Amino acid sequence: MIRSPKFLISQKPFALDLAxxxxxQSPQGxxxxxxxxxxxxxFRRKDGTTRACIGTLGLWRHHMTDQVDVTDVQAILAADLDSRYGGDCYGRWDGERYWGAQExxxxxxHLAVLRPMxxxxPTIPAGYDGWWRF
Known part of the structure; x- marks a missing residue:
């Protein structure tokens, strides 16, 4: 992953909870x-409306020739990861409507994070580190 010094929504960046x-890792031959x-x-924008999203981001990579120290967060993030499918959104707020959990x-x-976000x-919420992109 690449840590961007500047937020550009077109790059589809994520703010991560590093903790x-x-x-x-598992062997593959x-x-x-x-x-x-x-x-x-x-953040994502659709039909001119900006939405704040919360969820998880899958981190993966196939066919690595070397192992990664999975106890080191920075080593994991530097492992040329793939996440072409984006994040799994569990909650979304567009300023008027919430979509997500029913509990x-x-x-x-979710709203305690998404509303102020x-x-x-495009400020990064407290407790998150960003902006990261693939």
């Missing part, structure tokens, strides 16, 4: 496969 990054995830937030406690947790666009 939640996990990864595992004479190569290695890395699979992991991180909690993340991001009131989960919805409240959208209000402060």
């Amino acid at each position: 939640t990054i996990t990864a595992e 004479d190569r290695w496969y890395l699979s992991g995830h991180a909690d993340a937030v991001w 009131p406690e989960v919805m409240a947790r 959208l209000d402060a666009y």
Whole structure:
């Protein structure tokens, strides 16, 4: 992943909760496969409306010739990861409507992050590190 010094929505960046990054490796013949995830937030725009999103980001890479130190977050992020499918969105706020969890406690947790995030666009929310892109 590449840490961008500047937010550009066109690059589809993510802000990551570094404390939640996990990864595992497994052999794939004479190569290695890395699979992991991180909690993340991001902004996306659709039909002229900016949306704040919260969810997880899959982190993976196939056919690595060398192993990665999966105990080192920076080593994981530097492993030329792929995430062509983007994040798995669990909650989204567009300033008027919430989409996501139906459980009131989960919805409240999401909105506690998403509302101020959208209000402060494109500021990175507290507890997250960004902006990261692939």
